[in-house]
Amino acid sequence: MKQLFRSLPAVNACLNALDTRLPVSREAPRSLVRHLVNGFLDAQRCRIQEGAVTDPAQLALPGCLPALQDFVDEGLRPRLRSVLNATGVVIHTNMGRSVLAEAAREAVARAAAGYTNLEIDLSTGERGSRHSLVEELLCMVTGAEAGLVVNNNAAAVLLMLDSLCKGGEVIVSRSQLVEIGGSFRIPDVMERSGATLREVGTTNRCHLHDYRRAIGETTKALLRVHSSNYRIIGFFKEVSLPELLQLGREHGLPVIEDLGSGNLIDFSPFGLPGEPTVQSVVAAGVDLVSFSGDKALGGPQAGIIAGRRVYVEQLRANPLHRALRIDKLTLAALEATLRLYLDPQTALAQIPTAAMLSQPPIMLMRRARSLATRLRRALAQTVQISIAKNVSRVGGGAFPEYDLPTSLVCLRPATCSVEDLKRLLLRTSPPLIGRLEDGAFCLDPRTLSDKELPLVVRVVQQALRQEKGTP
Numbered sequence: 092m093k094q095l096f097r098s099l100p101a102v103n104a105c106l107n108a109l110d111t112r113l114p115v116s117r118e119a120p121r122s123l124v125r126h127l128v129n130g131f132l133d134a135q136r137c138r139i140q141e142g143a144v145t146d147p148a149q150l151a152l153p154g155c156l157p158a159l160q161d162f163v164d165e166g167l168r169p170r171l172r173s174v175l176n177a178t179g180v181v182i183h184t185n186m187g188r189s190v191l192a193e194a195a196r197e198a199v200a201r202a203a204a205g206y207t208n209l210e211i212d213l214s215t216g217e218r219g220s221r222h223s224l225v226e227e228l229l230c231m232v233t234g235a236e237a238g239l240v241v242n243n244n245a246a247a248v249l250l251m252l253d254s255l256c257k258g259g260e261v262i263v264s265r266s267q268l269v270e271i272g273g274s275f276r277i278p279d280v281m282e283r284s285g286a287t288l289r290e291v292g293t294t295n296r297c298h299l300h301d302y303r304r305a306i307g308e309t310t311k312a313l314l315r316v317h318s319s320n321y322r323i324i325g326f327f328k329e330v331s332l333p334e335l336l337q338l339g340r341e342h343g344l345p346v347i348e349d350l351g352s353g354n355l356i357d358f359s360p361f362g363l364p365g366e367p368t369v370q371s372v373v374a375a376g377v378d379l380v381s382f383s384g385d386k387a388l389g390g391p392q393a394g395i396i397a398g399r400r401v402y403v404e405q406l407r408a409n410p411l412h413r414a415l416r417i418d419k420l421t422l423a424a425l426e427a428t429l430r431l432y433l434d435p436q437t438a439l440a441q442i443p444t445a446a447m448l449s450q451p452p453i454m455l456m457r458r459a460r461s462l463a464t465r466l467r468r469a470l471a472q473t474v475q476i477s478i479a480k481n482v483s484r485v486g487g488g489a490f491p492e493y494d495l496p497t498s499l500v501c502l503r504p505a506t507c508s509v510e511d512l513k514r515l516l517l518r519t520s521p522p523l524i525g526r527l528e529d530g531a532f533c534l535d536p537r538t539l540s541d542k543e544l545p546l547v548v549r550v551v552q553q554a555l556r557q558e559k560g561t562p
Protein backbone atom coordinates (compact mmCIF):
# COMPACT_ATOMS: atom_id res chain seq x y z
CA MET A 92 0.00 0.00 0.00
CA LYS A 93 2.88 2.31 0.83
CA GLN A 94 4.16 1.66 -2.66
CA LEU A 95 0.78 2.64 -4.11
CA PHE A 96 0.63 5.88 -2.12
CA ARG A 97 4.09 6.69 -3.39
CA SER A 98 2.96 6.31 -7.02
CA LEU A 99 0.55 9.26 -6.66
CA PRO A 100 1.90 12.26 -8.59
CA ALA A 101 2.74 15.62 -6.98
CA VAL A 102 0.16 18.42 -7.27
CA ASN A 103 2.47 20.51 -9.45
CA ALA A 104 3.14 17.61 -11.78
CA CYS A 105 -0.62 17.23 -12.20
CA LEU A 106 -1.03 20.94 -12.93
CA ASN A 107 1.69 20.83 -15.57
CA ALA A 108 0.20 17.73 -17.19
CA LEU A 109 -3.23 19.36 -17.28
CA ASP A 110 -1.81 22.49 -18.91
CA THR A 111 -0.66 20.48 -21.89
CA ARG A 112 -3.87 18.44 -22.20
CA LEU A 113 -6.61 20.82 -21.17
CA PRO A 114 -6.40 24.38 -22.44
CA VAL A 115 -9.53 25.46 -20.51
CA SER A 116 -7.83 24.82 -17.21
CA ARG A 117 -5.33 27.51 -18.13
CA GLU A 118 -8.13 30.07 -18.26
CA ALA A 119 -9.71 28.85 -15.04
CA PRO A 120 -8.60 30.38 -11.73
CA ARG A 121 -5.37 28.62 -10.71
CA SER A 122 -6.58 28.27 -7.13
CA LEU A 123 -9.69 26.39 -8.28
CA VAL A 124 -7.73 23.98 -10.50
CA ARG A 125 -5.29 23.33 -7.65
CA HIS A 126 -8.21 22.71 -5.29
CA LEU A 127 -9.68 20.21 -7.76
CA VAL A 128 -6.35 18.41 -8.21
CA ASN A 129 -6.12 18.05 -4.43
CA GLY A 130 -9.66 16.70 -4.38
CA PHE A 131 -8.77 14.18 -7.06
CA LEU A 132 -5.67 13.02 -5.19
CA ASP A 133 -7.66 12.68 -1.95
CA ALA A 134 -10.19 10.53 -3.75
CA GLN A 135 -7.36 8.36 -5.10
CA ARG A 136 -5.99 7.94 -1.56
CA CYS A 137 -9.41 6.74 -0.39
CA ARG A 138 -9.53 4.25 -3.26
CA ILE A 139 -6.12 2.91 -2.30
CA GLN A 140 -7.23 2.51 1.29
CA GLU A 141 -10.37 0.67 0.20
CA GLY A 142 -8.25 -1.63 -1.94
CA ALA A 143 -10.02 -0.41 -5.08
CA VAL A 144 -6.74 0.12 -7.00
CA THR A 145 -3.77 -2.20 -7.00
CA ASP A 146 -2.00 -1.10 -10.17
CA PRO A 147 0.57 1.70 -9.57
CA ALA A 148 0.47 2.60 -13.29
CA GLN A 149 -3.20 3.57 -12.91
CA LEU A 150 -2.29 5.99 -10.12
CA ALA A 151 0.77 7.62 -11.62
CA LEU A 152 1.01 10.04 -14.51
CA PRO A 153 0.31 9.66 -17.37
CA GLY A 154 -1.97 6.67 -16.53
CA CYS A 155 -4.27 8.72 -14.30
CA LEU A 156 -4.44 11.71 -16.63
CA PRO A 157 -7.75 10.93 -18.40
CA ALA A 158 -9.51 10.43 -15.03
CA LEU A 159 -7.89 13.58 -13.62
CA GLN A 160 -8.94 15.55 -16.66
CA ASP A 161 -12.57 14.37 -16.35
CA PHE A 162 -12.56 15.24 -12.66
CA VAL A 163 -11.20 18.74 -13.26
CA ASP A 164 -13.50 19.31 -16.27
CA GLU A 165 -16.49 18.42 -14.14
CA GLY A 166 -15.32 20.64 -11.30
CA LEU A 167 -14.88 23.66 -13.59
CA ARG A 168 -18.46 23.51 -14.87
CA PRO A 169 -21.13 25.59 -13.14
CA ARG A 170 -23.00 23.76 -10.40
CA LEU A 171 -26.42 25.12 -11.39
CA ARG A 172 -27.05 23.77 -14.88
CA SER A 173 -29.83 23.59 -17.40
CA VAL A 174 -31.47 20.17 -17.61
CA LEU A 175 -34.01 18.64 -19.97
CA ASN A 176 -37.20 17.82 -18.13
CA ALA A 177 -38.81 14.82 -19.82
CA THR A 178 -40.72 13.72 -16.71
CA GLY A 179 -43.99 15.35 -17.71
CA VAL A 180 -44.21 16.97 -14.27
CA VAL A 181 -44.89 20.58 -15.29
CA ILE A 182 -44.27 22.39 -12.00
CA HIS A 183 -41.30 20.39 -10.77
CA THR A 184 -39.93 21.98 -7.60
CA ASN A 185 -36.64 20.06 -7.88
CA MET A 186 -36.13 21.46 -11.38
CA GLY A 187 -36.93 25.05 -10.51
CA ARG A 188 -40.72 25.02 -11.03
CA SER A 189 -41.71 27.45 -13.79
CA VAL A 190 -39.80 28.28 -16.95
CA LEU A 191 -40.15 32.01 -17.53
CA ALA A 192 -41.87 33.52 -20.55
CA GLU A 193 -39.61 35.22 -23.06
CA ALA A 194 -40.88 38.66 -22.04
CA ALA A 195 -39.97 37.87 -18.42
CA ARG A 196 -36.51 36.60 -19.36
CA GLU A 197 -35.85 39.78 -21.31
CA ALA A 198 -37.04 41.93 -18.41
CA VAL A 199 -34.67 40.09 -16.05
CA ALA A 200 -31.74 40.59 -18.43
CA ARG A 201 -32.51 44.32 -18.73
CA ALA A 202 -32.85 44.80 -14.97
CA ALA A 203 -29.64 42.87 -14.37
CA ALA A 204 -27.58 44.79 -16.92
CA GLY A 205 -27.84 48.28 -15.48
CA TYR A 206 -29.28 50.59 -12.86
CA THR A 207 -33.06 50.75 -12.54
CA ASN A 208 -35.69 53.03 -10.97
CA LEU A 209 -36.32 50.32 -8.36
CA GLU A 210 -36.98 52.82 -5.60
CA ILE A 211 -37.12 56.13 -7.44
CA ASP A 212 -40.42 57.69 -8.38
CA LEU A 213 -39.73 58.97 -11.89
CA SER A 214 -42.59 61.47 -11.77
CA THR A 215 -41.01 63.36 -8.85
CA GLY A 216 -37.42 62.14 -8.67
CA GLU A 217 -38.06 61.38 -5.01
CA ARG A 218 -37.70 58.07 -3.24
CA GLY A 219 -40.34 55.61 -4.41
CA SER A 220 -41.35 52.12 -3.39
CA ARG A 221 -40.35 48.96 -5.20
CA HIS A 222 -43.73 47.52 -4.35
CA SER A 223 -45.66 50.14 -6.25
CA LEU A 224 -44.09 48.79 -9.44
CA VAL A 225 -46.35 45.75 -9.55
CA GLU A 226 -49.20 46.61 -7.20
CA GLU A 227 -51.38 48.29 -9.81
CA LEU A 228 -50.91 45.42 -12.24
CA LEU A 229 -51.64 42.92 -9.49
CA CYS A 230 -54.88 44.72 -8.70
CA MET A 231 -55.90 44.81 -12.37
CA VAL A 232 -55.24 41.12 -12.85
CA THR A 233 -56.80 39.86 -9.60
CA GLY A 234 -59.52 42.46 -9.07
CA ALA A 235 -58.19 43.19 -5.57
CA GLU A 236 -58.02 46.59 -3.88
CA ALA A 237 -54.37 46.23 -2.87
CA GLY A 238 -51.46 43.86 -3.22
CA LEU A 239 -48.01 43.06 -1.94
CA VAL A 240 -45.22 40.75 -3.01
CA VAL A 241 -42.66 38.90 -0.89
CA ASN A 242 -40.03 36.23 -1.42
CA ASN A 243 -42.28 33.18 -1.65
CA ASN A 244 -45.65 31.97 -0.50
CA ALA A 245 -44.30 30.51 2.74
CA ALA A 246 -43.06 34.04 3.55
CA ALA A 247 -46.45 35.45 2.56
CA VAL A 248 -48.24 33.15 5.04
CA LEU A 249 -45.73 34.08 7.73
CA LEU A 250 -46.17 37.80 7.08
CA MET A 251 -49.98 37.63 7.06
CA LEU A 252 -50.15 35.75 10.35
CA ASP A 253 -47.41 37.78 12.02
CA SER A 254 -49.10 41.03 11.03
CA LEU A 255 -52.69 40.15 11.87
CA CYS A 256 -52.64 37.36 14.44
CA LYS A 257 -49.55 37.76 16.65
CA GLY A 258 -50.34 37.12 20.30
CA GLY A 259 -53.79 35.85 19.42
CA GLU A 260 -55.48 32.83 17.93
CA VAL A 261 -56.08 31.91 14.33
CA ILE A 262 -58.71 29.30 13.63
CA VAL A 263 -58.04 26.66 11.00
CA SER A 264 -59.63 23.36 10.04
CA ARG A 265 -57.71 20.24 11.03
CA SER A 266 -58.06 18.89 7.49
CA GLN A 267 -56.05 21.86 6.22
CA LEU A 268 -52.99 21.59 8.45
CA VAL A 269 -50.72 20.59 5.62
CA GLU A 270 -47.09 19.85 4.98
CA ILE A 271 -46.21 21.14 1.54
CA GLY A 272 -42.86 19.41 1.15
CA GLY A 273 -39.35 20.59 1.84
CA SER A 274 -40.60 20.53 5.47
CA PHE A 275 -42.89 23.51 5.02
CA ARG A 276 -45.62 22.83 7.54
CA ILE A 277 -48.44 25.27 8.04
CA PRO A 278 -48.54 24.70 11.84
CA ASP A 279 -44.79 25.39 12.14
CA VAL A 280 -45.03 28.64 10.20
CA MET A 281 -47.90 29.75 12.37
CA GLU A 282 -45.92 29.03 15.50
CA ARG A 283 -43.06 31.18 14.16
CA SER A 284 -45.43 34.06 13.60
CA GLY A 285 -46.36 34.12 17.28
CA ALA A 286 -49.98 33.26 16.52
CA THR A 287 -51.61 30.37 18.34
CA LEU A 288 -53.18 27.78 16.19
CA ARG A 289 -56.72 26.81 17.08
CA GLU A 290 -57.57 23.60 15.27
CA VAL A 291 -61.21 22.82 14.66
CA GLY A 292 -63.13 19.90 13.20
CA THR A 293 -61.74 16.44 12.55
CA THR A 294 -59.36 15.16 9.89
CA ASN A 295 -62.14 14.62 7.39
CA ARG A 296 -65.00 16.87 8.49
CA CYS A 297 -65.30 20.44 9.61
CA HIS A 298 -68.53 22.41 10.02
CA LEU A 299 -69.30 26.09 10.33
CA HIS A 300 -70.40 25.57 13.94
CA ASP A 301 -66.89 24.20 14.69
CA TYR A 302 -65.43 27.57 13.73
CA ARG A 303 -68.23 29.47 15.46
CA ARG A 304 -67.70 27.64 18.74
CA ALA A 305 -63.95 28.28 18.67
CA ILE A 306 -64.25 32.05 18.27
CA GLY A 307 -63.30 33.85 21.47
CA GLU A 308 -61.79 37.03 22.90
CA THR A 309 -58.33 36.33 21.50
CA THR A 310 -59.39 35.21 18.02
CA LYS A 311 -57.67 37.34 15.38
CA ALA A 312 -58.53 35.66 12.09
CA LEU A 313 -60.03 32.69 10.29
CA LEU A 314 -57.69 30.85 7.94
CA ARG A 315 -58.27 28.54 5.00
CA VAL A 316 -55.42 26.58 3.46
CA HIS A 317 -55.76 25.04 0.04
CA SER A 318 -55.14 21.28 0.07
CA SER A 319 -52.55 21.54 -2.65
CA ASN A 320 -50.88 18.17 -2.62
CA TYR A 321 -53.43 15.75 -1.25
CA ARG A 322 -57.10 15.02 -1.52
CA ILE A 323 -59.49 13.66 1.03
CA ILE A 324 -62.14 11.56 -0.66
CA GLY A 325 -65.22 9.91 0.76
CA PHE A 326 -66.91 11.24 3.90
CA PHE A 327 -65.49 14.74 3.70
CA LYS A 328 -66.77 18.21 4.45
CA GLU A 329 -65.12 21.56 4.62
CA VAL A 330 -66.60 25.01 5.09
CA SER A 331 -66.86 27.04 1.89
CA LEU A 332 -65.24 30.44 1.55
CA PRO A 333 -68.58 32.36 1.39
CA GLU A 334 -69.79 30.65 4.59
CA LEU A 335 -66.55 31.47 6.37
CA LEU A 336 -66.63 35.07 5.12
CA GLN A 337 -70.15 35.44 6.48
CA LEU A 338 -69.00 34.18 9.89
CA GLY A 339 -65.97 36.48 9.79
CA ARG A 340 -68.17 39.50 9.05
CA GLU A 341 -70.49 38.63 11.96
CA HIS A 342 -67.54 38.71 14.36
CA GLY A 343 -65.43 41.39 12.70
CA LEU A 344 -62.66 38.91 11.91
CA PRO A 345 -60.55 38.86 8.75
CA VAL A 346 -60.62 35.73 6.60
CA ILE A 347 -57.27 34.73 5.12
CA GLU A 348 -56.79 32.15 2.39
CA ASP A 349 -53.51 30.44 1.47
CA LEU A 350 -54.33 29.39 -2.05
CA GLY A 351 -51.00 27.69 -2.73
CA SER A 352 -50.85 27.65 -6.51
CA GLY A 353 -52.53 30.84 -7.63
CA ASN A 354 -54.38 30.16 -10.85
CA LEU A 355 -55.11 33.33 -12.76
CA ILE A 356 -56.57 31.27 -15.59
CA ASP A 357 -59.34 28.72 -15.28
CA PHE A 358 -57.79 25.56 -16.70
CA SER A 359 -61.05 23.54 -16.63
CA PRO A 360 -61.66 23.96 -20.41
CA PHE A 361 -58.37 22.08 -20.88
CA GLY A 362 -59.44 19.05 -18.89
CA LEU A 363 -58.13 20.08 -15.48
CA PRO A 364 -60.42 20.18 -12.45
CA GLY A 365 -62.08 23.51 -11.69
CA GLU A 366 -59.70 24.91 -9.12
CA PRO A 367 -60.65 28.27 -7.61
CA THR A 368 -58.92 31.13 -9.44
CA VAL A 369 -57.41 34.03 -7.51
CA GLN A 370 -59.99 36.32 -9.13
CA SER A 371 -62.88 34.18 -7.84
CA VAL A 372 -61.51 34.18 -4.29
CA VAL A 373 -61.05 37.96 -4.41
CA ALA A 374 -64.52 38.44 -5.90
CA ALA A 375 -66.01 36.33 -3.09
CA GLY A 376 -64.67 39.01 -0.74
CA VAL A 377 -61.70 37.35 0.95
CA ASP A 378 -59.74 39.76 3.15
CA LEU A 379 -56.32 38.44 2.14
CA VAL A 380 -55.28 35.71 -0.26
CA SER A 381 -51.73 34.51 -0.87
CA PHE A 382 -50.23 32.33 -3.60
CA SER A 383 -46.93 31.39 -5.24
CA GLY A 384 -45.47 33.23 -8.22
CA ASP A 385 -43.81 30.14 -9.69
CA LYS A 386 -46.53 27.51 -9.58
CA ALA A 387 -49.48 27.62 -12.01
CA LEU A 388 -48.92 31.35 -12.49
CA GLY A 389 -45.71 30.52 -14.35
CA GLY A 390 -43.57 33.39 -13.08
CA PRO A 391 -40.55 33.75 -10.78
CA GLN A 392 -40.38 32.53 -7.20
CA ALA A 393 -42.49 34.96 -5.21
CA GLY A 394 -45.26 35.11 -2.65
CA ILE A 395 -48.12 37.26 -3.81
CA ILE A 396 -50.71 38.72 -1.46
CA ALA A 397 -53.90 40.40 -2.64
CA GLY A 398 -56.89 41.72 -0.75
CA ARG A 399 -58.28 44.59 1.26
CA ARG A 400 -56.21 47.71 1.58
CA VAL A 401 -56.52 48.01 5.38
CA TYR A 402 -54.93 44.62 5.85
CA VAL A 403 -52.32 45.01 3.12
CA GLU A 404 -51.24 48.27 4.82
CA GLN A 405 -50.76 46.40 8.11
CA LEU A 406 -48.53 43.91 6.33
CA ARG A 407 -46.57 46.67 4.66
CA ALA A 408 -45.89 48.35 8.02
CA ASN A 409 -44.53 45.14 9.59
CA PRO A 410 -40.69 45.15 9.91
CA LEU A 411 -40.75 41.51 8.83
CA HIS A 412 -41.88 42.75 5.43
CA ARG A 413 -38.43 44.27 4.91
CA ALA A 414 -36.75 40.99 5.70
CA LEU A 415 -38.93 39.14 3.21
CA ARG A 416 -38.76 41.61 0.35
CA ILE A 417 -38.14 40.51 -3.21
CA ASP A 418 -35.22 41.62 -5.34
CA LYS A 419 -35.20 43.60 -8.57
CA LEU A 420 -34.72 40.59 -10.85
CA THR A 421 -37.77 38.87 -9.42
CA LEU A 422 -39.78 42.08 -9.68
CA ALA A 423 -38.78 42.45 -13.32
CA ALA A 424 -39.85 38.89 -14.12
CA LEU A 425 -43.06 39.19 -12.15
CA GLU A 426 -44.10 42.46 -13.76
CA ALA A 427 -43.55 41.05 -17.25
CA THR A 428 -45.42 37.83 -16.41
CA LEU A 429 -48.40 39.60 -14.85
CA ARG A 430 -48.61 41.91 -17.85
CA LEU A 431 -49.16 38.86 -20.08
CA TYR A 432 -52.23 37.97 -18.00
CA LEU A 433 -53.96 41.19 -19.06
CA ASP A 434 -54.93 39.12 -22.09
CA PRO A 435 -55.60 35.47 -21.08
CA GLN A 436 -55.03 34.19 -24.65
CA THR A 437 -51.59 35.78 -24.67
CA ALA A 438 -50.85 34.29 -21.25
CA LEU A 439 -51.82 30.80 -22.48
CA ALA A 440 -49.64 31.11 -25.55
CA GLN A 441 -46.58 32.79 -24.07
CA ILE A 442 -46.22 31.55 -20.50
CA PRO A 443 -44.56 28.11 -20.73
CA THR A 444 -46.27 26.69 -17.63
CA ALA A 445 -49.71 27.71 -18.90
CA ALA A 446 -48.92 26.44 -22.41
CA MET A 447 -47.70 23.07 -21.10
CA LEU A 448 -50.75 22.63 -18.89
CA SER A 449 -53.14 23.38 -21.73
CA GLN A 450 -51.51 21.29 -24.51
CA PRO A 451 -54.17 19.12 -26.16
CA PRO A 452 -53.55 15.32 -26.18
CA ILE A 453 -53.61 15.21 -30.00
CA MET A 454 -50.74 17.69 -30.12
CA LEU A 455 -48.77 15.68 -27.56
CA MET A 456 -49.30 12.53 -29.64
CA ARG A 457 -47.97 14.34 -32.72
CA ARG A 458 -44.93 15.63 -30.85
CA ALA A 459 -44.24 12.18 -29.37
CA ARG A 460 -44.34 10.69 -32.89
CA SER A 461 -41.99 13.33 -34.20
CA LEU A 462 -39.54 12.72 -31.35
CA ALA A 463 -39.74 8.93 -31.85
CA THR A 464 -38.99 9.31 -35.57
CA ARG A 465 -35.93 11.45 -34.93
CA LEU A 466 -34.68 9.03 -32.27
CA ARG A 467 -35.16 6.01 -34.55
CA ARG A 468 -33.20 7.72 -37.29
CA ALA A 469 -30.35 8.63 -34.96
CA LEU A 470 -30.12 5.44 -32.94
CA ALA A 471 -30.91 2.72 -35.46
CA GLN A 472 -30.80 -0.70 -33.78
CA THR A 473 -29.30 0.25 -30.41
CA VAL A 474 -32.64 0.92 -28.76
CA GLN A 475 -36.23 -0.17 -29.20
CA ILE A 476 -38.59 2.80 -29.44
CA SER A 477 -42.34 2.83 -28.95
CA ILE A 478 -45.11 5.24 -28.05
CA ALA A 479 -47.48 4.64 -25.15
CA LYS A 480 -50.48 6.54 -23.85
CA ASN A 481 -49.91 7.61 -20.26
CA VAL A 482 -50.37 10.61 -17.98
CA SER A 483 -48.44 13.76 -17.04
CA ARG A 484 -48.63 15.42 -13.65
CA VAL A 485 -49.09 19.10 -12.89
CA GLY A 486 -46.81 18.89 -9.84
CA GLY A 487 -45.80 21.64 -7.43
CA GLY A 488 -48.73 20.88 -5.20
CA ALA A 489 -51.08 22.32 -7.81
CA PHE A 490 -54.11 20.26 -8.85
CA PRO A 491 -53.51 17.42 -6.36
CA GLU A 492 -52.93 14.01 -7.89
CA TYR A 493 -54.51 15.04 -11.13
CA ASP A 494 -53.58 13.12 -14.27
CA LEU A 495 -53.28 14.81 -17.65
CA PRO A 496 -53.44 12.49 -20.67
CA THR A 497 -50.23 12.37 -22.70
CA SER A 498 -48.18 10.20 -25.07
CA LEU A 499 -44.78 8.94 -23.95
CA VAL A 500 -41.81 7.96 -26.07
CA CYS A 501 -40.50 4.73 -24.49
CA LEU A 502 -36.88 3.63 -24.88
CA ARG A 503 -35.70 0.07 -24.27
CA PRO A 504 -31.95 -0.05 -24.93
CA ALA A 505 -30.49 -3.23 -26.38
CA THR A 506 -27.02 -2.80 -24.91
CA CYS A 507 -27.71 -1.77 -21.31
CA SER A 508 -30.46 -1.74 -18.70
CA VAL A 509 -32.97 1.11 -18.46
CA GLU A 510 -31.50 1.98 -15.05
CA ASP A 511 -28.09 2.31 -16.71
CA LEU A 512 -29.57 4.57 -19.37
CA LYS A 513 -31.24 6.70 -16.71
CA ARG A 514 -27.91 7.03 -14.88
CA LEU A 515 -25.94 7.81 -18.05
CA LEU A 516 -28.42 10.53 -19.00
CA LEU A 517 -27.71 12.33 -15.73
CA ARG A 518 -24.17 12.84 -16.99
CA THR A 519 -24.87 14.09 -20.50
CA SER A 520 -24.67 17.73 -21.36
CA PRO A 521 -27.30 18.85 -20.70
CA PRO A 522 -28.54 16.08 -18.40
CA LEU A 523 -31.87 14.53 -19.35
CA ILE A 524 -34.32 13.54 -16.64
CA GLY A 525 -37.10 11.17 -17.63
CA ARG A 526 -39.13 8.47 -15.92
CA LEU A 527 -39.18 4.70 -15.75
CA GLU A 528 -42.47 3.04 -16.71
CA ASP A 529 -43.11 -0.61 -17.59
CA GLY A 530 -39.44 -1.44 -17.92
CA ALA A 531 -38.76 1.46 -20.31
CA PHE A 532 -37.08 4.84 -19.98
CA CYS A 533 -39.84 7.26 -20.99
CA LEU A 534 -39.87 10.80 -22.31
CA ASP A 535 -42.96 12.97 -21.95
CA PRO A 536 -43.06 15.66 -24.69
CA ARG A 537 -45.31 17.88 -22.54
CA THR A 538 -42.40 19.34 -20.60
CA LEU A 539 -39.99 19.53 -23.55
CA SER A 540 -40.07 22.53 -25.88
CA ASP A 541 -39.86 22.01 -29.65
CA LYS A 542 -36.44 23.62 -29.54
CA GLU A 543 -35.27 20.98 -27.05
CA LEU A 544 -36.28 17.94 -29.12
CA PRO A 545 -33.08 17.83 -31.26
CA LEU A 546 -31.08 18.20 -28.03
CA VAL A 547 -32.89 15.20 -26.56
CA VAL A 548 -31.85 13.11 -29.56
CA ARG A 549 -28.26 14.26 -29.22
CA VAL A 550 -27.93 13.45 -25.51
CA VAL A 551 -29.56 10.02 -25.83
CA GLN A 552 -27.08 9.29 -28.61
CA GLN A 553 -24.26 10.59 -26.40
CA ALA A 554 -25.36 8.40 -23.46
CA LEU A 555 -25.57 5.22 -25.53
CA ARG A 556 -22.21 5.88 -27.13
CA GLN A 557 -20.67 6.27 -23.65
CA GLU A 558 -22.25 3.00 -22.64
CA LYS A 559 -20.39 1.30 -25.47
CA GLY A 560 -17.16 2.83 -24.21
CA THR A 561 -16.52 5.09 -27.21
CA PRO A 562 -16.72 8.61 -25.80
Ligand SMILES: *Cc1c(COP(=O)(O)O)cnc(C)c1O
Nearest residue numbers: 243244245317319351352383488
Ligand atom coordinates in the same frame (compact mmCIF):
# COMPACT_ATOMS: atom_id res chain seq x y z
C1 LIG B 1 -46.71 25.61 -2.35
C2 LIG B 1 -47.52 26.06 -1.20
C3 LIG B 1 -46.96 26.91 -0.24
C4 LIG B 1 -45.53 27.36 -0.30
O1 LIG B 1 -45.32 28.21 -1.38
P1 LIG B 1 -43.81 28.61 -1.79
O2 LIG B 1 -44.01 29.64 -2.85
O3 LIG B 1 -43.17 27.37 -2.26
O4 LIG B 1 -43.16 29.16 -0.58
C5 LIG B 1 -47.75 27.31 0.81
N1 LIG B 1 -49.04 26.90 0.91
C6 LIG B 1 -49.61 26.08 0.00
C7 LIG B 1 -51.04 25.67 0.18
C8 LIG B 1 -48.88 25.64 -1.10
O5 LIG B 1 -49.43 24.84 -2.01
